[in-house]
Amino acid sequence: MSAMKLIVPALALTALIACTPKDEKACDTMAVASAQLSLRGPDGAVVSGATVRYEFDDGSGGVTEADCDEWEPGEYVCGYEISGELRISIAAEGFEDAEHTVEVGLTEDECHVETVMETVTLTALDCADDAERWAMQVTVTSEDGAPLADADVQWGPDVQDDVPYEACEPTDVMGDWLCGAGESGELLLLVEAEGYAHELLAVDVPVDECGRTVPQLITVALAAE
Structure with missing residues (x-):
């Protein structure tokens, strides 16, 4: 995935991490992805078409949930300018459901998050059991x-x-x-x-x-x- 896909115009988003006046630094108006996951099977093959969702504590005692976006086959971007813990659920045909957690930090100037980029290897379903049910x-x-x-x-x-x-x-x-x-x-x-x-x-x-x-x-x- 190109670096440009991790950054989108802020006008397309509902929230950004703002720099306070006392910081006296010029934060740009671009929004950075919080997490990018690469989904792979046990053999390293790309896993596309998965349902990937993330949730995070919204700071008011509630939990916000949303879908991750599949920018490219097997590449999923979860949230923009959301720092802290993201809890990610993954469901893909032919694989066991998975849960993944990432901790998203801020850049040194605190203008943006630092994108967490990780590869998640899914476990294939074992469908060999043909016992009578x-x-x-x-x-x-x-x-x-x-x-x-x-x-x-x-x-x-x-x-x-x-x-x-x-x-x-x-x-x-x-x-x-x-x-x-x-x-x-x-x-x-x-x-x-x-x-x-x-x-x-x-x-x-x-x-x-x-x-x-x-x-x-x-x-x-x-x-x-």
Whole structure:
């Protein structure tokens, strides 16, 4: 990145560090970037298209957040003329989320910040784990917390069509079932037991960054009829 990209006209910004009259020095009206991060993968490859945000204490007891700008592929500029601690969050496809903190100081004449320039190496996601994942792990109890081992637990897709439900599989733990191996998205959970009012629940099952099912732990307490 050229040095000019670290400096922008002050008129485009909302705040600058001002020199007080007693300083009697001529501070120019350009604004200097607070931090420039170079994002790289474990192999040194440029990481572009990341979502990079920074936050800092605004001096009034609050916290200000803003986006960093990607000036060039893999090069991100965070804030202008902001001194002190910048806390930076990084999210990029194929990599683990990262947090990075920089401390931004001032030049000797205190007219500008001194740009912190650092390289951040991101950790690649490990998507090799292909173990079977259940959409829901369901615990069924009475209202007083007693496990209901004889409950009928079923799941199905949350659609308008008349799609039959599938039985969940009981585990070795009394009152626990596993439902929907490898399923994700909007699902329905139907729980019935003799002598109890049934429950029909809509469950949103997300996937992680690798596209794998994220199991949802659900406890259903049935009310006696």
